[in-house]
Amino acid sequence: MTSKDEADRTARLSASHRVVDGVRIATLHGEIDHEEGDVLREALLPEGEPVLPVVADMSGVTFLDSSGINVLIAVHQRVSDARGRLRIAAPTDGVRRVLALVGIDAVIPCHSTVEDALNA
Numbered sequence: 001m002t003s004k005d006e007a008d009r010t011a012r013l014s015a016s017h018r019v020v021d022g023v024r025i026a027t028l029h030g031e032i033d034h035e036e037g038d039v040l041r042e043a044l045l046p047e048g049e050p051v052l053p054v055v056a057d058m059s060g061v062t063f064l065d066s067s068g069i070n071v072l073i074a075v076h077q078r079v080s081d082a083r084g085r086l087r088i089a090a091p092t093d094g095v096r097r098v099l100a101l102v103g104i105d106a107v108i109p110c111h112s113t114v115e116d117a118l119n120a
Contacts, residue, residue, distance in 0.1 A: 012036065013061075015043030023118060024052045029060030032068035040068060044075045044086070051082040055117040059090035064098050076108050085109070089117040 013036035017026040026043040030036070044054050054075065058064075076086045088110045091099060099105045111117035 013039045015039055017043050017046065019052065020118070022052060023055055025055045025057060025114060025118075027057040027060070031063035032061055032071075033063065033065045034067040037067045037071050040071045041075065044071070045078060051079060051084065053084035054079055054086045055089050055114055056086065057089045057114050058095055059092065061092060061095050064095045066102075069098070069102055069104060072104060072108060087111060087117040087120060089114040 013028060013030040013032055015026055015028050017024050019025070024044070024046075028040070028043060032040055044056060045051060056072070072086070072088075079086045086108050088099070088105075088108055090113055091110060096105075096110065099108075099110060109117070109120060111120060
């Protein structure tokens, strides 16, 4: 494996989720771009599972592009339609700037920690 292959492999988005007190907490690591939209969507709204309120832990996200923004908006709408809320927790400085630049932070609440998001 070349160093470029290794860099590409580590830059991909990894995601896991768990449910705590009826809230899905999706923990995300890596870059969210057009190639990773399905991974993001599946972490926030797993296929075949009920729609729950969601906290997206973005403390490990190093990049977010417009396709990631589109997924966040779609998930926000779907969760809102089910009378839940999508909240973003612990975005990195770069991700927070992107969210503010496009105005998403005015629609989807951003919190400093997962705990703050759960308690909001």
